[in-house]
Amino acid sequence: MEFTTLTNNRITIELVSTPEGLAQAVADLSNYKELALDLEFDQNRFTYGFNLCLVQITAGNGRCYIIDPFEIENLRLLFTLFEDQTITKIIHHSNNDILLLDKMGCRIRNVMDTDVAAKILNYERSSLATVLKEEFGIEIDKSQQSSNWNKRPLTEQQLHYAALDVVYLHQVKTKLVAEIERVGRLNWLQEEDILLENLRYTESENxxxxxxxxxxxxxxxxxxxxxxxxxxxxxxxxxxxxxxxxxxxxxxxxxxxxxxxxxxxxxxxxxxxxxxxxxxxxxxxxxxxxxxxxxxxxxNNISFDYPVNQFRRPFRTAETEKRKEDLTTIQADVVKNFGEFAGRLVINQSLINDYSYTGQLRCTKLYATQIIFDTADRLDINLPPPVIVPQQNQE
Structure with a gap:
C-alpha cells in the first residue's frame, strides 16, 4: 500500500495490512465497551462467491481502523473481538455482515443494529445516509458506494468512504436508543438484535x-x-x-x-x-x-413430466378469508398506533397470508406476539394460541 494513515475531518484512518498491525489494533480496541463496525464485501458482483474485502472498525475516539483481509491470512484475533459478549458491536443493517462472518466461522455477539433502531422509530427510509441527514444534518458522499472493493491498491477516496460508514455510528446509536427508550420500545430493539445475532449462513440445497x-x-x-x-x-x-x-x-x-x-x-x-x-x-x-x-x-428414469407447482396457494374459502380479514384488521390498528414502517416489524403480509391458509399463527418475535394478541383482545378478535418458531436461517 502507498499509505498507512490518513487524517480527514479530524478522523485518523489507519490501514491495517499486517498480522502485527492487526494485533496492535485489536489490543487497542479491546479496551472499549462499544465498537462501531462495517464490512465491505463482494457477493457475486465482481468476483465469484461471497467474500470479505474490508473491515472498518472504530471505538468512536477519532481513530478508524480499516483492516485489509487480503493481506492478513488469519483473522481469528479480530473474530475473537467480535465474539466478545461484553463489547457492544454497533452495525448499520447488519444482516449480510452477520451472514458473511458466520460463513467465515465467526459468531458475532452483542450486536446493536442502528438500521433496526430507525425502523422501530418508523423511519420511512432507514439508510445510514438518511438517518445522518435527518438526525444530524450530515450529508455523506456516496460516490464510492458501487466501488470494486477487490481492487488494490485502495484509493484515498475509498478509505474515506469506508470510514464514514462507521465514524458516526456511536452518535447515531446514542440518539436513536434514547428515543426508543422514550417511546417504550427498547424490548423491541433487544429482541430484534438477538434474532439478527442468531442468523446462520446456509447454502441452498437446490x-x-x-x-x-x-x-x-x-x-x-x-x-x-x-x-x-x-x-x-x-x-x-x-x-x-x-x-x-x-x-x-x-x-x-x-x-x-x-x-x-x-x-x-x-x-x-x-x-x-x-x-x-x-x-x-x-x-x-x-x-x-x-x-x-x-x-x-x-x-435414473427421470420423468419428462412437469412437476406439480409446490408454491400454489390453497384454495380460498370463507374460513381462510375470515382469518385474513381478522389479521388485516389487527395490522391496520398496529399501523395506526406505531406507524407503517414500525408496524411491519410487528405484523407483515407474509404472516397474514400464512395464518390465512394454515390457521396457525407462527410467530418469531415475542414482543410482536404480545402486541398482536393485546390488539386482538381490544378489538374482540379471537386468535388461536401462537406457535413460536425460531427465525429461519438465511443465505
Missing amino acids: PHLRLRNASRLTYYSQFILKALYQFREALGMEMNKPAPFIIPNDALVELASEPNVDIHEWLNHTKGIHGRLKRSSYEKKLMSVLEQAKKDAAA
Missing part, C-alpha cells in the same frame, strides 16, 4: 431451482439444469468471476430445456456467453457435461 423459470421445466430438464449449474459454478470458481457472467441464468435454463441443440452454434449465438467458454477445450467440456447428464437421467 440453488439451480431458484433460477427464473426453472420451476416450469420438466423433471428431466431440471435434472439437466442441475448438472449445468454445477459446471458453471466450477467455472466461476476457476475464473474467479460471478457464475452468471460466464453463462447468464436465462441461457442456462434455456439450454436445460433444449439439451440436444448444436452446442457450437448455441455458444456462438447466445447473448452473454463468456468468451473463454467458446474455446474448443471448454466447448468440449460443456458437451461432455451435457452428454453425461442425459445418460444419468436415462439411467
Whole structure:
C-alpha cells in the first residue's frame, strides 16, 4: 500500500495490512465497551462467491481502523473481538455482515443494529445516509458506494468512504436508543438484535431451482439444469468471476430445456456467453457435461413430466378469508398506533397470508406476539394460541 494513515475531518484512518498491525489494533480496541463496525464485501458482483474485502472498525475516539483481509491470512484475533459478549458491536443493517462472518466461522455477539433502531422509530427510509441527514444534518458522499472493493491498491477516496460508514455510528446509536427508550420500545430493539445475532449462513440445497423459470421445466430438464449449474459454478470458481457472467441464468435454463441443440452454434449465438467458454477445450467440456447428464437421467428414469407447482396457494374459502380479514384488521390498528414502517416489524403480509391458509399463527418475535394478541383482545378478535418458531436461517 502507498499509505498507512490518513487524517480527514479530524478522523485518523489507519490501514491495517499486517498480522502485527492487526494485533496492535485489536489490543487497542479491546479496551472499549462499544465498537462501531462495517464490512465491505463482494457477493457475486465482481468476483465469484461471497467474500470479505474490508473491515472498518472504530471505538468512536477519532481513530478508524480499516483492516485489509487480503493481506492478513488469519483473522481469528479480530473474530475473537467480535465474539466478545461484553463489547457492544454497533452495525448499520447488519444482516449480510452477520451472514458473511458466520460463513467465515465467526459468531458475532452483542450486536446493536442502528438500521433496526430507525425502523422501530418508523423511519420511512432507514439508510445510514438518511438517518445522518435527518438526525444530524450530515450529508455523506456516496460516490464510492458501487466501488470494486477487490481492487488494490485502495484509493484515498475509498478509505474515506469506508470510514464514514462507521465514524458516526456511536452518535447515531446514542440518539436513536434514547428515543426508543422514550417511546417504550427498547424490548423491541433487544429482541430484534438477538434474532439478527442468531442468523446462520446456509447454502441452498437446490440453488439451480431458484433460477427464473426453472420451476416450469420438466423433471428431466431440471435434472439437466442441475448438472449445468454445477459446471458453471466450477467455472466461476476457476475464473474467479460471478457464475452468471460466464453463462447468464436465462441461457442456462434455456439450454436445460433444449439439451440436444448444436452446442457450437448455441455458444456462438447466445447473448452473454463468456468468451473463454467458446474455446474448443471448454466447448468440449460443456458437451461432455451435457452428454453425461442425459445418460444419468436415462439411467435414473427421470420423468419428462412437469412437476406439480409446490408454491400454489390453497384454495380460498370463507374460513381462510375470515382469518385474513381478522389479521388485516389487527395490522391496520398496529399501523395506526406505531406507524407503517414500525408496524411491519410487528405484523407483515407474509404472516397474514400464512395464518390465512394454515390457521396457525407462527410467530418469531415475542414482543410482536404480545402486541398482536393485546390488539386482538381490544378489538374482540379471537386468535388461536401462537406457535413460536425460531427465525429461519438465511443465505
